[in-house]
Amino acid sequence: MYLERIDGPNDVKKLSLEQMDVLAQEMREALFRKLSKHGGHFGPNFGMVEATIALHTVFDSPKDKMVFDVSHQSYCHKMLTGRKDAFLYEEHYDDVSGYSEPSESAHDFFVIGHTSTSVSLACGLAKGRDLLGGSENIIAIIGDGSLSGGEALEGLDFAAELNSNLIIVVNDNDMSIAENHGGLYQNLKQLRDTDGKAACNLFRAMGLDYVFVKNGNDIPSLIEAFKQVKDSTYPVVVHICTQKGKGYAPAEQDKETWHWCMPFDPETGKPLLADAGEDYSELTAQYLLEKMKKDPAVVGITSATPPILGFTPNRRKLAGKQFVDVGIAEETAVALASGIAANGGKPVYGVYSTFIQRTYDQLSQDLCVNSNAATILVFAASVYGMNDVTHLGIYDIPMMANIPNLVYLAPTTKEEYMAMLDWSVEQNNVPVAIRVPMQVVTSGVPCTKDFSQYNTYEVTQKGSRVAVIGLGNFYTLGQETAQEIAKQTGVQPTVINPMYITGVDEKLLESLKAEHDIVITAEDGILDGGFGEKIARFYGNSDMKVLNYGLKKEFLDRYDAEDVVKRNRLTAGQIAEDVIALL
Amino acid sequence: MYLERIDGPNDVKKLSLEQMDVLAQEMREALFRKLSKHGGHFGPNFGMVEATIALHTVFDSPKDKMVFDVSHQSYCHKMLTGRKDAFLYEEHYDDVSGYSEPSESAHDFFVIGHTSTSVSLACGLAKGRDLLGGSENIIAIIGDGSLSGGEALEGLDFAAELNSNLIIVVNDNDMSIAENHGGLYQNLKQLRDTDGKAACNLFRAMGLDYVFVKNGNDIPSLIEAFKQVKDSTYPVVVHICTQKGKGYAPAEQDKETWHWCMPFDPETGKPLLADAGEDYSELTAQYLLEKMKKDPAVVGITSATPPILGFTPNRRKLAGKQFVDVGIAEETAVALASGIAANGGKPVYGVYSTFIQRTYDQLSQDLCVNSNAATILVFAASVYGMNDVTHLGIYDIPMMANIPNLVYLAPTTKEEYMAMLDWSVEQNNVPVAIRVPMQVVTSGVPCTKDFSQYNTYEVTQKGSRVAVIGLGNFYTLGQETAQEIAKQTGVQPTVINPMYITGVDEKLLESLKAEHDIVITAEDGILDGGFGEKIARFYGNSDMKVLNYGLKKEFLDRYDAEDVVKRNRLTAGQIAEDVIALL
Structure with a gap:
């Protein structure tokens, strides 16, 4: 097996074209096994196997810098840059994220997950290089679906201003997540239909040079094209036509379903988990x-x-x-x-x-x-x-x-x-x-509220001393907290369903002052700039104590929700404990 | 004078081409007089006089709907749609805003001020029309400078999807505020140089039809082009080449300076107000x-x-x-x-x-x-x-x-x-x-703070009972408030310069609890989601009273800052009054 012996791009470069074809097959098999057990972006990676091999054959990563748009198609890149174990061995599947991640490897330059950012980010790398006199190639790899995003189009337009090396690989599989929408896709079709020769060319109209690769799943063609643009001194688009889901017939046929998959039965392709029901x-x-x-x-x-x-x-x-x-x-x-x-x-x-x-x-x-x-x-x-x-x-x-x-x-x-x-x-x-809430909860009672009466909260349980305002997804947490407090202290808290995130029910909050000492808020999001702080501000000049519950302002990654919830004291038991200490 | 008798587009339609030329001259004179006294967007409006006359000659506003990008070039449109007085008579200059404004006239459809939004907004009008079976023309008017914005490029790409009437007038004066930057401007030049005949065409590459008008300051050419596209059943770009600042030599020559002007001497073109000095x-x-x-x-x-x-x-x-x-x-x-x-x-x-x-x-x-x-x-x-x-x-x-x-x-x-x-x-x-602060205030003392010690506020005056945290521009207000409180009560407040907007100095805030009962925050922005609310949240479970000062969450328009400041109780006297009531 070649893949087992690929510790980095240099090992790819040593392979013959025939061996690269075998490697491509091995990579698809590894992808198939991992995704059938683990889920993930299927179609985008199956389509990018050959292009990734060719990129690492021609360019010298990490000196040359590749920026993958969305980076949901960078699994193959990870396999070839020292992270193959995360695709070969089940116990290592979670060693890598599903996106590019500089903390994993020197071959990744940004954490990326939203679409349409790669060209502008790559322009930044190129500009940094030009300021400091570097000479590396900067390569953005962007799918046709991502081209319609404003930031991508801005980036394509700006790129020409660099007037220096920048290689934009447009991976055109004629699909977004679903079918593409937008006039530019007529032009991509025209380019595909004319082998890139159509005089009207979106990329040239943006001031960029242009190279066309008819078969973007053919390693020799790709290598030739990438060699042609390597060390280019002007921004150039390499338009490669790939097949989304290439190599797995169901994914080639139903591209939308197979863009991303949950774990599935490798025999039938059917998802392992049953449909979760009403959503x-x-x-x-x-x-x-x-x-x-x-x-x-x-x-x-x-x-x-x-x-x-x-x-x-x-x-x-x-x-x-x-x-x-x-x-x-x-x-x-x-x-x-x-x-x-x-x-x-x-x-x-x-x-x-x-x-x-x-x-x-x-x-x-x-x-x-x-x-x-x-x-x-x-x-x-x-x-x-x-x-x-x-x-x-x-x-x-x-x-x-x-x-x-x-x-x-x-x-x-x-x-x-x-x-x-x-x-x-x-x-x-x-x-x-x-x-929209995460889980479908049915009250069984029709809602007859007039929502044009803005910022009118609903008291769902009248109590005293403590009022619990549970917003949206965390209304249930509010209810449970009230029960916990009642159970432990005999104090029956008031429970409020605020419904309006954007404003404060001043009349209701004012009225709480009479028989309440503590107001609790709970929201399913970060606290900074959120809902609870508005309540804290409202009561700032009064004797009311306010406790805001929600998430700390931070970037979380691949977390266990229950851990995060506990760390932020977002369980009924923890909140009740805090309240009882104040009572 | 024709302009005095223009009460709406129907009065424009009645004029002969020769009379329209005279009208154009009158409009420039009115613009010149108003802008010399009042300031405003100069170059964009001087360039759009003829195109606006032609638009109102061919189309039937307000049935046909025009959406001006940024709308800083819509002064001429206002003149021809019942708002001429605001350009003819000094006492009416402030009757209209500098942008499109539905509350002024049925001929305006959106409040607009940011660039690059017109095409997408117009797509919405067109889609609404198509859903309800209307037949009006929808016209977006966008400058070449605005084309580089992501939302504009998204809109151009999406427009073809409508597959129905949408007319996009690209007003190409070969300038943004300063010179244009981006590769697409090479294509606009190529189109200008070939009278629109270049095969590589950004707009066609976006799937749009295309019409070129060589002289966008020539009323007959414009009328002909607009007639050609009127009631078009597919989205079409009308690329008109205009001269920014047309008709006033200094503005034609120095387009960047004359994009927007302060009041100026009509004889010399020099600004009336002296340079404000250090900024x-x-x-x-x-x-x-x-x-x-x-x-x-x-x-x-x-x-x-x-x-x-x-x-x-x-x-x-x-x-x-x-x-x-x-x-x-x-x-x-x-x-x-x-x-x-x-x-x-x-x-x-x-x-x-x-x-x-x-x-x-x-x-x-x-x-x-x-x-x-x-x-x-x-x-x-x-x-x-x-x-x-x-x-x-x-x-x-x-x-x-x-x-x-x-x-x-x-x-x-x-x-x-x-x-x-x-x-x-x-x-x-x-x-x-x-x-960046609004006004340059010099302390005379070098700042030696180590800013890598995040969220460390500075106590600039030690006091007791009351602490005033004045953020950025409102630090001075904080100081004045402290003085006012001291003067009226003898209580010497603590004054704090927080410097960090994004975090709370928990240690300092905790320490204030010992000798303070009230903390005041003041910030130059809306209160909702702002700085002060973080302080209110911090003290929520304590006996500290917190008063947050800042602006109400609302959209303000053409306001007097002093009025707004008073209405939001943002004067030292008002804040001191509130504090003293609490002491």
């Missing part, structure tokens, strides 16, 4: 499809992640023009929603907490300054969400909830969520975001 | 130029606003490759800075508070997750900064200061600023932002 993506899709039938103004929006809204390919077809995928272009998604609302439509944009981060200015300027009635559904906003450092869902409250005019809601049950969603779609006054 | 842009440029001479690793970065760093054209020449203008591309500016730092450079990015908003995700992911040692200078971050609703500098603390790893500093004097800047440039551990 908010499914509920949202059902609601929207029903609503769309009745009202042509309703439109769902995604930025390249239709599954988060529950919109499978079949449902996208059903929705027709009432479902829009803007591609990886979160900024445009928010602006589009604002524009649709301004012209009488009822837009609902579904997005992960970690990706809404790309739209602060669009939320503020395009949407909230104009107070247009768009609905934004924020998914996976929780310490229990994705746990890679680049994909955390714990910063959206400080990021969003301090923008004026936005009404950011935190439901605690399915009934509340559905009521908020329907209210938001039908109202015409304010931009609304909903922090 | 932080000037100090920064002097420091950086000196530093650059000694250290090739130092590099200044701007995103199309070099004056904010004090980099005049001459200084840009002096700095050579040690000064980079990325064009309007704030996202890339932050990523570039991170990449430069990762490869041994010492990047300093200067940016307005309102525009750093465009980079939340780049700050978080590209920079702070990687903890690269870039320096970001945030200018005009104050209630005393720009006062248009789209250009406020009062939200950067909640936006930035809750991002992990970032060290956000607030100097109060020139000495502190220079010490922080130099420390930041020379250190290699953390990303640092500095909230």
Whole structure:
């Protein structure tokens, strides 16, 4: 086996072309075994095997510096840069992250996880090199799907300004996570159809040189192209056409399903874990499809992640023009929603907490300054969400909830969520975001609240001395804490479901002063700039004691949620202990 | 005079071509008079006179909907849509804002002030129309300078997906605020040089149709082109070549100076107000130029606003490759800075508070997750900064200061600023932002603080019972408040200069508990998610009373700063009154 003997790029360089083909096969087998047990990004890595071998054959990493966009396709790079064990041996599977990670290897230069950043980051490496008189090659590797993101397009435009070495490998597999959307993909097709000869060329129009590789899964062609651009003294795009999922028939056929996988049965390809049942993506899709039938103004929006809204390919077809995928272009998604609302439509944009981060200015300027009635559904906003450092869902409250005019809601049950969603779609006054809960909890009681009465919290249990305000996902923690306090002290706390993240119910908080000494807040996100601090400020000039519970401001990576929760004293027992000490 | 009789687009449509030429002349005269007395965007509006007349001749606003990018060039549009008085009569000059404003007129559809948003917003209007079966034309008008912004490029790419009417007028005057930067400008030149016939065409590469207008200051050519695309059933770019500052020789020659003007002498063109003397842009440029001479690793970065760093054209020449203008591309500016730092450079990015908003995700992911040692200078971050609703500098603390790893500093004097800047440039551990003060205050005492001791506040006056923490610009307010309290009560408050926005000096705050009952915070920005709330949270479980002073979370527009300050109880007298009531 060659792979077992690859300790770094020099070992790749020693191989003959025939041996490289065998290595490619071995790498796919290792990927298949690991991903079937471990899950991860399947299609992107299967497509990049040959290109990665060719890159490490031609360039001298880590002197030459490679920056992988999103870096979800960098598994092969890890295999060839001293980290093969993490793909060969099950006990080492967790030794590496799913993204590029400088702490693992000198061959990685940035922690990366969001799309569309590689070209601008690589421009920075190149500029640093030019300032200090270096001579290494700087290589950005970016997929066609990521090209539609604003930062990537900015980077492509800026690159020409460097007027020095920068190699941008565009890995074109004619797919984003789902199918691509956007006019530039017509041009990529034109380039593929003409073997790169079409005179109209997006990359040349950005001032860049251009090289085309018809078969991006053919090692000799790739090596030839990379040799041609090595030590280039001007920014150049190498457009390679690869096959996503190459080498595993089901992934070649159903590219969307096999972009990322959970652990699966290697015989059948079927996921090992059964479907988790009812979830908010499914509920949202059902609601929207029903609503769309009745009202042509309703439109769902995604930025390249239709599954988060529950919109499978079949449902996208059903929705027709009432479902829009803007591609990886979160900024445009928010602006589009604002524009649709301004012209009488009822837009609902579904997005992960970690990706809404790309739209602060669009939320503020395009949407909230104009107070247009768009609905934004924020998914996976929780310490229990994705746990890679680049994909955390714990910063959206400080990021969003301090923008004026936005009404950011935190439901605690399915009934509340559905009521908020329907209210938001039908109202015409304010931009609304909903922090979609992690788990579907059913109260069994219809929610009849009028959400246009902003910042009115609900007292769900009347008590005294202690009031517990549990926001969204942490409402249950609030309830449990109240029970724990009651059990240990006999004091029956008041329990409050605030529902509004963006404002304070001053009347209610004022009224608590009469019979309460301590107010507790709990939120599923970082404390700094969050919900609880607003409550602390409100009571600052009074005798009320306020204890804020939430996460410390820090970047967490591949953590165990229960550990983090305990470390931040986010269990009912720990909070009750703190409260009892104060009582 | 024709202009006096223009009450709306219908009055424009009635004019002959010869009369339109006279109208154009009258509009320039009105612009000149108003801008000489009032200041404003000069070059952009002088260049757009003919195009605006042609747009209102061909299209039927407000049924047809025009969206102006940045909208700093929409003065002419305002003149022709019922708002001429605000340009003809001095007493009405302030009746209109400097940007598009739906509350002024049915001909404006969004409040806009940041660049690069028009295409995506217009896509939203078009999508709304298509959902509801409308038939109006949607027109985005965007300058060449704005094209380099990520949101604009995303919008151009997405537009083709609409597959319906959308007209994108690219107003190409071959200038941003300063000269353009980026590879796409080579393509615009190629298109200009070939009368739009070059086969390589950025807009066609984005999947759009394309029409070229050689003389964008010639009304008949413009009318012909707009008629050609009116009711188009597919997105089309109309590329018009205009002259920035057209009709006023000094503005035609020195386009950068005349992009925006303060009130000036109509005879000489010289500004009426003398230079305000020493300012932080000037100090920064002097420091950086000196530093650059000694250290090739130092590099200044701007995103199309070099004056904010004090980099005049001459200084840009002096700095050579040690000064980079990325064009309007704030996202890339932050990523570039991170990449430069990762490869041994010492990047300093200067940016307005309102525009750093465009980079939340780049700050978080590209920079702070990687903890690269870039320096970001945030200018005009104050209630005393720009006062248009789209250009406020009062939200950067909640936006930035809750991002992990970032060290956000607030100097109060020139000495502190220079010490922080130099420390930041020379250190290699953390990303640092500095909230540049509004006014240069000199202490006369060198600042010797070691800023690598994070979150260590300075007690500048020891007192008791009351402690006043005045952040950055509001340190002086803190001092004055302490004096006022001392004067009225004899209680001598402790005064603290916190310097660190991003963290709490727990040791110091803990020690205050011994001899203090009240802590006051004052910050020059909104309170929600800000600095003071962290202090309130710290003291939540104690007997310390905390009063947070800052601005209410709201969008302010064209306000009088003193009014806003009083309304938010941000005078020493008001704060002292509150404190004394509590003592």
